[in-house]
Amino acid sequence: MPSWTFLLHVLAFVGGALLVLSTLLAAIRSFVLPRNESVLITNWVFRSIRFLFSRLARLKKTYGSRDRVMALYAPVALVTLPAVWLVMVGLGYTAIFWALGEGDFDRCFRISNSSLFTLGSEEPSKGFLPNAVSYSEAGLGLLLVTLLISYLPTMYQAFSRRELVVARLELRAGAPASAVTLLEWLHRAGALQHDGVKWEEWESWFVEIEESHTSLGILAFFRSPQPGRSWVMAADIILDAAALLLSTVAAPRNPHGEICFKAGCISINRVYRYFEGAHANPEALPKARIEEPSGESFREAYAQLRAQGIPLEEDVEVCWHQYQELRSRYQPAIAYLGQLTMTPEIKAF
Known part of the structure; x- marks a missing residue:
C-alpha cells in the first residue's frame, strides 16, 4: 500500500473515531451530566429547527396560531436530536470500516448502518477488529x-x-394574572406577612426551574397546555408580587418573601445566562408582549392595594423607586426569556 494511501486510511480512522466519540460525549453532556453545559451538536440541532419554526410562526397573524406552531418546536427538536446522533455515528463508523479495508464507501456505509440498526443484512469480513467495531456500533446505537x-x-x-x-x-x-391580584389574594388568605407556605412553595419552584431548565435546556421551550399561560409569565408575576411586598407594604419584613425573591432572581438570571451563553437568538420570533410598569400604573396599583385594606408605606414615590430598583434585578432576564420562548402578554399590574 502506498504511503499516501496508508496515511489517508489513518486519517479516516482517526476522523471517524473522533466523530463517534464527540457524538457520545454530546449525548452524555446533554442528558446525563447534571450541569448546565452548552453542547455544540445539541445547540446546532435545536437552533436549526427553531429557525424553521420561528419563520413559520412569523407567517401567522394571531398569537394563538403562533402558539400552536411553536408548541411543536420542542417535541420535534427532541425527537430529531437522536436521529442526528445516529447519522453522525453511522458516518463515523463508515469512515472506520473504510479505513479497515472493508471495501468501497458504499459497502462500508451498508455495513455501518446494518450494525447501527442491528439488521444483520451486511457483515464485515471475518476478522477480530472489524467484527469488534461492528458490535461496538450496534451497542452504541442502542x-x-x-x-x-x-x-x-x-x-x-x-x-x-x-x-x-x-x-x-x-x-x-x-x-x-397580575401581581396586584396575587397580593390581594395573599392578603385575604392571611398569608401576606405571616404565612410562609406559599412563598416556600414558589422558592422551591424557582430552585427547580434553575436546575431543570439549564441541565435540560429544551424544557424551557415546552409550552403550557393553555395558550394564556407561561412559566416566564408566572415567574414575572411572583417576582413582581415579592417586589411590591418588599417595597410598598407597610409591615415587618417577610423573611419567606425575601428569600423567595432572592431565589427567583438567582434562578431566572442563571437560566438567562445559560441561554445567552448558548447564543440562543430571540430576535427570530415576533416580539413578546411585555408591558413595562410606569409611574402612573404603579400609583394606580398602589391605590388598588390600599382600597383592599392592605397597609402601605405613605410615600408612594419612595415606594416606586424602591420597586424599580428591585425589578431591575430580574427584568432584563424576564424580557430576554419572554422573547426567547414567545410568552403570552405580560402585564405588571
Whole structure:
C-alpha cells in the first residue's frame, strides 16, 4: 500500500473515531451530566429547527396560531436530536470500516448502518477488529436511543411539576394574572406577612426551574397546555408580587418573601445566562408582549392595594423607586426569556 494511501486510511480512522466519540460525549453532556453545559451538536440541532419554526410562526397573524406552531418546536427538536446522533455515528463508523479495508464507501456505509440498526443484512469480513467495531456500533446505537427514551419520563415529570405551579398561580393571580391580584389574594388568605407556605412553595419552584431548565435546556421551550399561560409569565408575576411586598407594604419584613425573591432572581438570571451563553437568538420570533410598569400604573396599583385594606408605606414615590430598583434585578432576564420562548402578554399590574 502506498504511503499516501496508508496515511489517508489513518486519517479516516482517526476522523471517524473522533466523530463517534464527540457524538457520545454530546449525548452524555446533554442528558446525563447534571450541569448546565452548552453542547455544540445539541445547540446546532435545536437552533436549526427553531429557525424553521420561528419563520413559520412569523407567517401567522394571531398569537394563538403562533402558539400552536411553536408548541411543536420542542417535541420535534427532541425527537430529531437522536436521529442526528445516529447519522453522525453511522458516518463515523463508515469512515472506520473504510479505513479497515472493508471495501468501497458504499459497502462500508451498508455495513455501518446494518450494525447501527442491528439488521444483520451486511457483515464485515471475518476478522477480530472489524467484527469488534461492528458490535461496538450496534451497542452504541442502542445506547443513544435508550438514553433519550429513559430521560423522557424525567423531563415530563419536571414539566408537570412546573406547570402545576403555573396553573395554581392563575387561580390566585387571576386571568389575565397580575401581581396586584396575587397580593390581594395573599392578603385575604392571611398569608401576606405571616404565612410562609406559599412563598416556600414558589422558592422551591424557582430552585427547580434553575436546575431543570439549564441541565435540560429544551424544557424551557415546552409550552403550557393553555395558550394564556407561561412559566416566564408566572415567574414575572411572583417576582413582581415579592417586589411590591418588599417595597410598598407597610409591615415587618417577610423573611419567606425575601428569600423567595432572592431565589427567583438567582434562578431566572442563571437560566438567562445559560441561554445567552448558548447564543440562543430571540430576535427570530415576533416580539413578546411585555408591558413595562410606569409611574402612573404603579400609583394606580398602589391605590388598588390600599382600597383592599392592605397597609402601605405613605410615600408612594419612595415606594416606586424602591420597586424599580428591585425589578431591575430580574427584568432584563424576564424580557430576554419572554422573547426567547414567545410568552403570552405580560402585564405588571
